[in-house]
Amino acid sequence: MLLSIDWIFIIEKCILIAVIIGISLVVAMYETWAERKVAAIMQDRRGPNRAGVFGILQPMADGLKLFMKEEIIPNLSNRFLFVLGPGLAMLTAMMTSAVVPWSSHLDIKGRMVSLQVADINIGILYIFGVVSMGVYGIMIGGWASNNKFSLLAAVRGASQIISYELAMGLSFIALLMLTGTLSLRTIVEQQQDHLYNFIYQPLGFFIFLICAFAECNRTPFDLSEAENELNFGYHQEYSSMKLGFYLFAEYVNMFISSAVMATLFFGGYDIPFVNDISFGQQHGQNVLAILQGLSLFVKVGVFIFFFMWVRWTIPRFRYDQLMRLGWKILIPLALINMLATGFIILLRNNGWHL
Amino acid sequence: MSATQVLFWFLSVLAIFSAIMMVASKNPIHSVLWLIIVFFAISGHYVLLNAQFLAIVNLIVYAGAIMVLFLFVIMLMNLNADTEPQKNKWLKMAGVIAGGALLLVFVAALKNADLKNQLVQTNSGEIGLINNLGLSLFHDYVVPFEVSSVLFLSAMVGAVVIAKKND
Known part of the structure; x- marks a missing residue:
């Protein structure tokens, strides 16, 4: 035959990828519902409650509405790039999920099925790379619309993402100096044996959190789509499901970045206060893997709630404030954090006990 | 193939x-x-x-x-x-x-x-792989690495100077 490869391996990975993408989409769908519910609770309203019990079918109705709407492609736009933009936004949002370890591994008839698509030894850098690709969805979409306001909003959004990427990268570095590895699975395993990285890197975590808000275009950093003061943003010319893709990519991003934060700083799939290995020996590996997956999802849920909480309590920054925060506060802080971490590691390597 | x-x-x-x-x-x-x-x-x-x-x-x-x-x-x-x-x-x-x-x-x-x-x-x-690359970079090629970092620093300073010129 043409190819000599391990077919079971390929099938296993394909199923895993399909399941993860499915879960990401469903979670993103219900994030839109949860966002409206959270907003409603904070503003003392009821929120969506017409479609199904507690409005549980509301995301379906929203999706259907977006699909049924008329699709308008501006005459003078670049048709191919105009369609490519939202696709790229969605693609880059999804790609990060490939290196996140969702749980340890299942034991299916003696075969260890790892619940991570790819345990590459550059895991964190891969995430960083994909995040830096996220700019293209915005820029291509904004430019292809052939509208000056879209273009300005695209440039605004892209420069925001680039600025906050730097601080994010620097906060990664301090974490990497502690863990000594780039593989996300190894980072989780280290946290199972020791304290969570959050204890060692609180400042790094807060910088990462703020940058994650900025990278996801969430309030208080949603200047690329500040509809009520700065025009509608880079997706002004978009309608129907292409607009839906842009909005949806934001929610997928939120889910994935929550998963990354939980993995890097809060032990990932580790179940808190439980010795996972002995629990696995008592109840079987599969039960353990499922519980670990649930544990990760609980952590992710808390982060997603935090995203929404911030959105409905903190007003939006002005653009110059945003840039000042990024360049003059976060980057120096991240640098200091990195130097302090390096200094302490150096002391410990030379026999100091801290 | x-x-x-x-x-x-x-x-x-x-x-x-x-x-x-x-x-x-x-x-x-x-x-x-x-x-x-x-x-x-x-x-x-x-x-x-x-x-x-x-x-x-x-x-x-x-x-x-x-x-x-x-x-x-x-x-x-x-x-x-x-x-x-x-x-x-x-x-x-x-x-x-x-x-x-x-x-x-x-x-x-x-x-x-x-x-x-x-x-x-x-x-x-x-x-x-990053491990081997780091080892050879920081053991065998430390001096060229440091020299290139000076080059980067001067490029950064130059960029800031150009950006500040019109203020």
């Missing part, structure tokens, strides 16, 4: 085709987008050579940062096929000759290199 070979040919064809399209397309934005595809294809080659760190750094630095700046400039100056000035014929000829001369130099330099006996280490080479 093994899976690696299939990937190799796919990536090679993609890289060369995109490079030609980058030069050939009239619209500068399309050129930039083709160039991004070239970077992706080359990163794919690095992965085939088991140099994952190089692959991802190539993407982060070139596709993620430099190309975004290119796009910024081209979009804000609103360059498109209509405004792109047609170069004069002699300039094009000179470009072809210069490019051909560069190719000649490459061929001449590589002709005598001992490449035939060294097969490419696909999927087995270890030097491209």
